[in-house]
Amino acid sequence: MNAAAVRILLCDDHAVVRAGLLALLGGEPGIEVVGEAGSGEEAVTLAARLTPDVVLMDLQLGQGIDGVEATRRIATARTAHVLVLTTYDTDADITRAIEAGATGYLLKAERPEELFAAIRAAAQGRTTLSPPVADRVMARMRHPRPTLTERELDILGQLSGGLGNRDIARALFISEATVKTHLGRIYEKLGVETRAGAVAVAKEQRLLR
Template sequence: MTVRILLCDDHAVVRAGLRALLSSAPDIEVAGEAATGEEAIALTRKLRPDVVLMDLQLGEGMDGVETTRRILAPGEDGPGEDGPGEDRPGGAAPVPHILVLTTYDTDADITRAIEAGATGYLLKAERPEELFTAIHAAAEGRTVLSPPVASRVMSHLRTPRPTLTPRERDILGHLVQGLTNRDIARTLYISEATVKTHLRRIYDKLGVTTRAAAVAAAKERRLVP
């Protein structure tokens, strides 16, 4: 079976390289290219690809994760309510599978992409044969992860998220927004001393010692909205 691909990457040179590479595979067809998330959404409707090869960083505008979410979500931007790869009633376009192809492998990037509905997450350092295999697996709806990504996912699952109290989550949320201890105290109608006590407990639970490290950990572990 020939798998029809839509390339989504903001770098023209990268797209040209991927097109040339994929053209060497007899059972993979590049149906189109998109440089932005908006183009990817429009071309997905028009071309009906089996798989969208999605970069995460797309310059200005929506990133690859948001583009993935909109392609897969029902409603105005997405193709429909059915799962990836399924035809919808009335001849509407089937929902494609999204295979992320990126250089970024942080926990936050991986988690966001998977939560948005990506079928696979591949690093650009993979060999061509592995990319071809991953494309066919994604087209069949099978999960595909680069070995380093799979290791990070397993490590993340084995490490329980720190349990924060509702008040600690409130304070951490305000901390992420850049509020000072005084501002947090005024907002929550508590004393600065109480804020400092909560912060010490938050630091202990996150395994950090500074405000900046706490903010980074909160974003990395998605502990606040």
């Protein structure tokens, strides 16, 4: 393999997806897959050990830390650039990944040529966004959406599942009083007065994970 090849670490919790990416990237000149990770923790460990140029990162990784947290740790350690490759395109996912330090954000529906180009760009520290993702980023800049904290997003997600305050408190290991406090802040930020209203606005603005 050419010494100048872009060295890639794959991170996806589905073995069949990793196998497909390995086959795809293995046939592209100038790109070398140096490792595979099936979890966020494994990706962080391998990134430190293998020092790839780019980590190709999914966001939802089953048990353990998710792709956003893995991205944050890798970006903080500066062991590699992280290029997100996922099916998730909600505003919450995009914002969290970019804020965590992702160099680029691609959807799995992209053509192979777009993926190859994005990998090479990421290796040079340049940003590539899938068109739908770029559209969302631009729309958010033109029309800023309410900024919710991580805990508020957690509670909003539980709320969308129909859980009451007591069940939300149990699920998140916090008190009911804390849930009520967060709900009040969520209502204020979203400009609503009811649980149903909060969920409706969250869905409309794609705040749910």
